[in-house]
Amino acid sequence: MKKLLMILMMIPTFLILISCGQKEKGTLTVYVGLYEDHAIRAIEAFEKETGIKVSHVRMSNGEILAKIRAEKDAPKASVWFGGPSDTFVQAKMEGLLQPYFSANEHFIPEIYKDEEGYWTGIYVGSIALVSNRAWLQEVGLHAPNSWQDLLKPQYKGMVSMADPRSSGTAYTVLATLVQLMGEEEAFRYLEQLDQNVRTYTTSGSVPGRSVGMGESGVAIMFAHDALKFFKEGFRDLIITFPKEGTGYEIGAVGMVNGAPNEEEAKIFIDWSLTKQAQELGKQMGNYQLLTNETAISPEEAFYLTEINTIVYDQQWAGESRSRLIERWYELVN
Template sequence: MNKRWQGALILILCAAVLTSCASERKGTLTIYAGLYEDHAIKVVEAFQKETGIKTSYVRMSGGEILARIRAERSAPKASVWYGGPADTFVQAKAEGLLAPYLSPNAKWIDEKYKDPDNYWIGVYVGALALVSNRKWLQDVGLSVPQTWEDLLNPKYKGMIVMADPRSSGTAYTILATLVQLWGEEKAFDYLKKLQGQVRSYTTSGSTPGRSVGMGEAGTAIMFAHDAVKFYKEGFRDLLIHYPGEGTGYEIGAMGMIRGGPNEKEAQTFIDWALTKQAQELGKQVGNYQWLTNREAVSPEEAVALEALSVVPYDQTWAGANRSRLIERWVKEVQGGR
């Protein structure tokens, strides 16, 4: 073989190698995270290290994520929605904002934690609770509320904090819980009375717990696992009670955004996030939800739903009625503000 042909062969081989390398390059991934910042950071770091896929995240409350995906539907910026109550995912599915994906690792998740059409799947579970500051209540001479009805005691006026259901998945879970517990008319009659007791409404569902922990208010309505996190961080006066009449819960979900970039990488993330190892990352940074993977070891502090008096919470119904119930809450409870 003469030198001319040898040179051409070398060029062909180099081009083949470069093409092969290029085909193996991994894309990037952007996630909208509806869970705690420290949890999101831990997950992103572990996923990047294990897969080599460069990943970024934006942390928002569930309602904020839904609004962002709506606004971006013609040109999505993110590929995966990770964390936050499944109710909001149900609404996103109905609006055509999510894409179906059946992960091979979905076999490790019980059917009750999955969308039957594979638009979302649960990664954790947590129940609502009444979270109070023991010292604050003692200082003002009040006992700790232990039921929904207790919150209407005139002595608690101005001492309660909760989030706004327009932005917070936690707050919408509260609203949907009361409707499913008592029926819509009784629930809204209760919420109108509760309005007079509430000190403030926050954007995020976990913020009320920090406010109560710091002694700025007496009782928060929030997810119990968030309160456990604050207790572990040093707010030792926090007390957790599950309402005696029954409580609701969230299935913290995950789904793929329709039309989002880098679909292959998004699927890889979902597969990975359903594994035992990925689900157990949260407790390493102080997150205490019950985990959905049957093989995963939930935190010792997590409480299984089976140990509580929970309402028969229908995620599908809650998601389908989310816009209507929030609009009614704004009109009748907030006076249209």
């Protein structure tokens, strides 16, 4: 009887010891370059599948880079999720990212990932010219299908694009023009274009809403963002591509150097490369091409093989980012 009593008294302590011996799942902070609706849906799915709690902050790509740079000595976030890879290239050069080769990276073609493991592509999207049908009819223009169209006098004060210092979209535009035209010609073009620009926004998607509401005539932005706005009710939007050629982004995911929750960060990156994770975006009305070879891209997605794209050099764009942005800022000011 005494032995039985002793055993019963020991059970709670034994259970507590077992409980303490189990590794608790940590939390994760993620800086997000995706649309807020896409980010929320993805994080909800990840939390449900893994039990890892995630907090996130949504910012434009240049803002994420600046944030990670400011927190370099004491990182708060572990993962950078979404946004053009050329900004990841710059972050890699500055020692702000750390490499991780995911077990799922074999699903991603080589052209969509960093060979040293610092970032991996999760989607692809192309730059387009997005115009307002009603405005075009009012001024007697056809939808622009050339970069040169945007220099016409009718476009004065009616072109909207983002600021490449904060926007990954706008930097993709800048790097596209330089790769397409050569640097000197591209900056001569940008100087002329500046005379027609209504405003430079912080976010790359805002110009699309401006055009959709008739505040601007045309926006330079990602085609998939414009398609999202069209589906949401901005039916006057027309999406065209410049005949000279256009560039594209590889939206990426990567781990912050010194990630405070490294194991959880690895699990998140593994998950983000899966077919199931990548297909969540189209459920929320996001229409990028997907990089996982087994994932099914949205039917509405703009395939690079169907438009005239340049051979966009992500590595060069990332290495040249600071210099080109500084030159652009001097030009427009």
